[in-house]
Amino acid sequence: MRLLLWCGLFLAAPLITAAADTPGLADKATAPKRIISLAPHITELLYAIGAGGQVVGVSAYSDYPPAAADLPEVANYAGVNFEAILALNPDLVIAWKTGNVAADISRLQQFGIKVAFSDPLLISDIATELRALGQLTGHSEQAETAARRFEQQLAELRQTYKTKTRLPVFFSMGTAPLSSVANQAWPAQAIRLCAANNIIADSKGDYPQPGIEQVLQAQPAVIIQATAGGKPADTRFWQAYPVIPAVTLNQFITVDADLLYRTSPRTLQGIKQLCQGLDRFR
Structure with missing residues (x-):
């Protein structure tokens, strides 16, 4: 059950949201250069929009794409490794709102680390998350392309099986x-x-x-x-x-x-x- 939890099985309501001090729309110049992902699905989303090169740390089970498996592991289902995260000096952490320990996220914010949250609820929300991450990371165009591709494939599936x-x-x-x-x-x-x-x-x-x-x-x-x-x-x-x-x-x-x-x-x-x-x- 713990493995399934960390793979992203259990879902909750909000889509990507940001803490008050987290930057919103970013271009290449203002985009975060050192991002930490605290859930496997977030890692995959970041790579899907071309932001993989900005990711410097990931959670356990972040095994796709293969490049993600080579990054430092800084969190698992039990919590985050604060020393490891601070050592990586991130300018943005993207957390799973209901999958990560709330107290851990609060502590990261107390350290002055900017945090954004991801939490898709519906299958169709994945396209929305891709676009939101694109805005956060300076990859809006690539994210839009990935989101439209996802929406098209989802629509085709729905049409086929209706x-x-x-x-x-x-x-x-x-x-x-x-x-x-x-x-x-x-x-x-x-x-x-x-x-x-x-x-x-x-x-x-x-x-x-x-x-x-x-x-x-x-x-x-x-x-x-x-x-x-x-x-x-x-x-x-x-x-x-x-x-x-x-x-x-x-x-x-x-x-x-x-x-x-x-x-x-x-x-x-x-x-x-x-x-x-x-x-x-x-």
């Missing part, structure tokens, strides 16, 4: 305990986009823990699981329930967690992977 036959599915985040997704959880949004009906869509909260009885009653036609790198998922738990159509028909889909969960332009690759997997069973 009339597809809908399948009842269950997204299994884990089995001990049994956990899933609903409402505005990132995978739940992907399920809707791919023309599938989440059998627990009406659950309270984005990450419910349904009882197996609920799954048995709903009779999903497909069970979806996400793994690191899209490696084959362990389906042994489900073999005890052959009355579920997905189990009887061996209709399981495994998707790449890094692609599907992380709120960056690459999430469309994960969503396409999910949609194409579902197409096999329509």
